[in-house]
Amino acid sequence: MRFLLRRLIHAVFLLFGVSILTFLFSSLAPGDYFGEMRLDPHIAPETVTALRAQYQLDQPLPVRYARWMKSVVHGDLGFSFSYNSPVGPLLWVRARNTLLLTVTATLLTWGLALPLGVWSAERLGHLPDTLISWTMAGLLVVPDLALALGLLLFAVRSGWFPTGGLASIGFDSLSPLDKLRDLALHMILPVVVLVLTALPLVVRHVRAAMAGVLDAPFLRAARGHGIRRHRLLYRYALPAAANPLISLFGFSIGALLSSSLLVEVVMSWPGMGPFLVEAILSRDLYVVIGGVLLSTLFLVAGNFGADLLLYWADPRIRTEPEAK
């Protein structure tokens, strides 16, 4: 229990840290959203000053941070200058789309990586292992930017896949099953890019962890008892190798979020990515901060989920005396 509590405090600390960092960075900005306006001769300087005061951009930094923190706790993430509406709802819609993509990609990645890695470890040094290792090495070398652009090019030239967006025109008039198909069609390419980018590292780690475990005496004993191969691998060996893999899971979420940012922009998926880039280019302060914070929240939540998984999977954690 104390382990979980520690991880929770750690997570909260992380969120705080990030929020302070982002606010700090924002103070580096020479000029703000209204800086551009000031250059416009049609707008009187008094208007700009008044707008600034209205949005409280003229207050010192700690005050702004405190105010913002207070409103965040109440669920209000600030105000978007470009859209002239609260940040929260805007972000949530996009976040939902991003989650759709990243959760699917995560499930697929691990769903593929586990069997591939286990198989590789089982046939270490033989043909399946060599093939998989080489393929993974090849994938590792191609950056996600190249992959995303390449698949986009393919989509455009072949016309088999939609080239962007979440839904086709006339989506609302489709039957539920067709809606699902349409969504899936739009999702395939971005998900493929995310999976192919994340797969090599995960497969390599699964392979290494399993290879380490497969040699263990307790496994040989189990094999001697005549337990079937499938059960042996997945019910006996894998849990023993789970520890480093769960840590990797936490780490891979961060990497996946970064990847998804790029993929969403390139493939025009309406998630947090393009929204964030747009906000950056138009200096929409609270959207940027909100976006960074939200992504951190996902990351932290994912890591905490990994910690929960670890707690459940590894009995040693529960019984460990408070050594550190």
Add this chain to the structure above:
Amino acid sequence: MSKRRKLATWLVALVALHGIIACAGFFAPYGPVAQDRDHPYAPPSKLHFLDTQGRVHIRPFFYALRMREGLSDRYGEDTSRRIPLKFFVDGIRYKLLGWVPCSLHLFGADDARIYLLGSDGYGRDQLARVLYGGQVSLLAGWLGVGITIFLGLVIGAAAGYYGGWRDEILMRFAELFLALPWLYLLFGLRAFLPLAVSPLKAFLLIVVVSGTLGWARPAKLVRGVVLSAKERDFVRAARGFGASDEYLFRRHILPETSSVLLTQAAILVPQYVLAEMTLSFLGLGVPEPVASWGNLLANLQQYSVLMSYWWMYLPVLAIVPFFLSYFGVASALQEWADFSKIGA
């Protein structure tokens, strides 16, 4: 010994690739900013050995491109005249390695421009832009990694050597940086810095931003090395002779960090180059007219470009051999480090 040979081969590959980029002026027939408004979006020139009458020529040749109106395929070959490809030609002046004035080019042609990788909307030679752009992107990667390695070494060594509360605080700070999705951080940081700046300033900004964000992992690794090196008997023995902290660090502990730092550098350079490419691709990095691998790809965001001008995708592939070589070097270094540890 084969580990050393492996490392050597990858290093040679890496040096060769960088050599080509460094001597961009020689390998490219034209400059990166020279426009040719008569040939926007020209496809890659096809090299022929067989002419229209069926004769074989040893020296490859190509045809000039003529615009065709009204057809989706904009250009046609003007087969009336063969234009042979010449090697080691005298062309426009450039400065080799930025220093030696030179006018020799690997290949070129008279009368018409050859576009091995096609041209962009302003008629600029894509091959030249890839080669010169590589200089910018790779340099950004190297400089950024330099900053990161330096920061990582200083912070990691301080944390590992002094221990105690200093270590605690520094490592908590590092965890913060490690935990965050790096691209979001990079964007966030870039967001708050001036957007419309000169190419040089933008370049420096990218270098500094990516350099200062990535210190956490090297720092953690260095700290681990320093912590374990500190406890080694030979360090204790040296202290037993009356060695000062500074001597111990310089002579015994610092050398232990070299393999970790080198491996980290080999892993990070491609990542940083990619970071520059991503930023420039989205318009947050090196701006036009300076070429970088990132902004070469920027116009791929337009549907029309993707649809009709497929060769604009090719610059992306330029980075692949580099990634490959860097990963090769990194894994060879890793293997060598593990191997020598077992031996000792």
Add this chain to the structure above:
Amino acid sequence: MQPLIQVEHLVKCYSGRNVPGDGEVGPALNDVSFSVAPGRTLALVGESGSGKSTLALCLAGLERPTSGRINFGGHDIVALDEKQLRAVRPQIQLVFQDPVSSLNPRFTALEILTEPLIVQRRGGRNERRERALTLLECVGLSREMADRGTGELSGGQRQRLAIARALSLAPKVLILDEALSALDCSVQAQIANLLMELQSSFALTYLFITHDLVMAAHLSDEIAVMDRGRVVEQGVPEKVLRAPEHEATRRLMAAVPGSNVTPRLPRAL
């Protein structure tokens, strides 16, 4: 005869981390007192966790005791600050158990031997080289080995090198912390003989730390048995082995194979 080293009521408590050996709760050294006469060998025998490594480190000036005195050459080492300690350090040198970890694998033999001289700023480059080569010969290694790396040396050769290094500053005292324990049996005998020769050649005083009671009896003039941070029994080898008083001594005797073997004749004074 005036003792060369006199340890009085030494106490060392660790705060939790960085405990060498078996790291138990409670003081590693709990009121340790003994003395060593010049030119003699005192063996400190104990199981792991008895505090012998801690004692070695304290005596070599690599750990600061919590309280107590270590009298050496008219000074109390415990009370000296780092600068003063630096002047005393050359006189007490430590040879570690594991010759692999106590010699930097990146250094050549020459670099290892000249390092103490460099640190203490003695002599120029040529003098240092000469001294290193002389030391190599003293410990039974050939001069050609000077430019070899330690990876090419055997365990016994490495330990010889470690001993040579310890001698480079012409110490008065050598602390041998389980210096023979990591070596093969046959090599142990060779190195033990080497140590005996060196002791008479250079008039060295030895503090021989080990868990092997029989080896201690063979090599030392006096044995002090340690258990849980205290000296629980002390005396000449024959007496300690034949009539062990403390239970810890009996345990150590039982741990040695063939421990009913009688110790050899006492060495000539």
